[in-house]
Amino acid sequence: MTRVIMHGCNGHMGQVITKLAEEDTDVEIVAGVDPFDDGHNSYPVFSSIEKCDVDADVVIDFSSAKAEDALIDYCTASKLPVIVCTTGLSEAQLTKIREASEKVAVLKSANMSLGINTLFKLLQDAARVFCDAGFDVELVEKHHNKKLDAPSGTALALADSIKEVLGSDYFYKFDRSGERAQRNPKEIGISAVRGGTIVGEHEVIFAGEDEVIEFKHTAYSKSVFAKGSIEAAKFLAGKPAGYYDMRDVIAAKQ
Numbered sequence: 001m002t003r004v005i006m007h008g009c010n011g012h013m014g015q016v017i018t019k020l021a022e023e024d025t026d027v028e029i030v031a032g033v034d035p036f037d038d039g040h041n042s043y044p045v046f047s048s049i050e051k052c053d054v055d056a057d058v059v060i061d062f063s064s065a066k067a068e069d070a071l072i073d074y075c076t077a078s079k080l081p082v083i084v085c086t087t088g089l090s091e092a093q094l095t096k097i098r099e100a101s102e103k104v105a106v107l108k109s110a111n112m113s114l115g116i117n118t119l120f121k122l123l124q125d126a127a128r129v130f131c132d133a134g135f136d137v138e139l140v141e142k143h144h145n146k147k148l149d150a151p152s153g154t155a156l157a158l159a160d161s162i163k164e165v166l167g168s169d170y171f172y173k174f175d176r177s178g179e180r181a182q183r184n185p186k187e188i189g190i191s192a193v194r195g196g197t198i199v200g201e202h203e204v205i206f207a208g209e210d211e212v213i214e215f216k217h218t219a220y221s222k223s224v225f226a227k228g229s230i231e232a233a234k235f236l237a238g239k240p241a242g243y244y245d246m247r248d249v250i251a252a253k254q
């Protein structure tokens with residue numbers, strides 16, 4: 001049985017995970033952390049991670065960038081493995097997470113779905129072929145109107161994996177408003193759309209002369225992320241210090 005602390009338990013993701021965990025006999029949420037609590041959860045809820053004095057095997061984090069430093073400090077000090085799913089983190093926070101992984105098991109992934117984590121490799125293969133042939137790369141992501149960060153963590157992770165194979169002369173272009181110049185061939189364009197209840201769409205476009213190839217992932221419900229994070233919790237519990245990602249979880253299941 002994997003004992004989980006749900007960090008951000010009253011948020012949208014926290015509540016979907018709470019429901020799924022209730023149906024999974026191998027996982028138990030033993031405590032939650034969220035600034036406000038109306039007592040509706042079946043587990044105790046603490047207003048900050050420092051106050052959470054419940055024994056657990058792993059933390060699942062879907063909260064807010066503002067909460068990340070305290071969480072990483074706590075997990076490092078108490079050697080508690082942590083799954084960081086929160087997006088919109090600063091460069092300093094990303095560095096802090098890398099450093100923490102030298103002392104405790106950290107799994108970080110901007111997207112916990114099987115689809116997106118399989119797409120990384122496919123995109124790298126595609127980028128090698130198409131960009132070599134002079135195709136332009138553009139990413140478009142769409143999310144609900146409650147989302148705080150833009151572009152999405154997933155769009156950045158997809159762009160990072162493409163840039164990794166294309167080289168350091170490629171750069172990200174987030175905004176073209178006010179420009180009066182042609183597109184630079186080394187741009188990786190990243191555009192964000194926000195509206196309604198869109199769960200999450202990511203489209204990667206390779207546009208060449210007279211032909212276009214598109215890779216698209218659509219999340220139809222938050223369950224795809226919740227399922228992935230529960231699998232990740234089972235995977236990370238008891239793991240030695242290190243930096244893991246969702247691809248490690250998927251590989252371990254194959």
Ligand SMILES: NC(=O)C1=CN([C@@H]2O[C@H](COP(=O)(O)OP(=O)(O)OC[C@H]3O[C@@H](n4cnc5c(N)ncnc54)[C@H](OP(=O)(O)O)[C@@H]3O)[C@@H](O)[C@H]2O)C=CC1
Nearest residue numbers: 008010011012013034062063067085086087110111112225
């Ligand atoms: N990696 C992935 O697969 C996915 C990542 N995400 C990311 O996860 C994060 C959360 O998403 P979502 O659930 O939709 O957002 P919500 O805003 O619905 O939930 C976040 C919850 O965290 C709470 N919170 C704020 N500060 C703290 C704190 N210090 N300690 C504990 N909890 C805190 C919030 O409380 P309050 O509302 O009072 O501020 C809220 O209840 C976002 O960054 C999102 O981008 C989302 C889906 C998938």
Ligand SMILES: O=C(O)C1=N[C@H](C(=O)O)C[C@H](O)C1
Nearest residue numbers: 087110111147152153154200
């Ligand atoms: O905020 C969300 O909802 C999501 N955030 C993640 C991101 O920023 O990439 C993952 C997913 O697309 C949903």
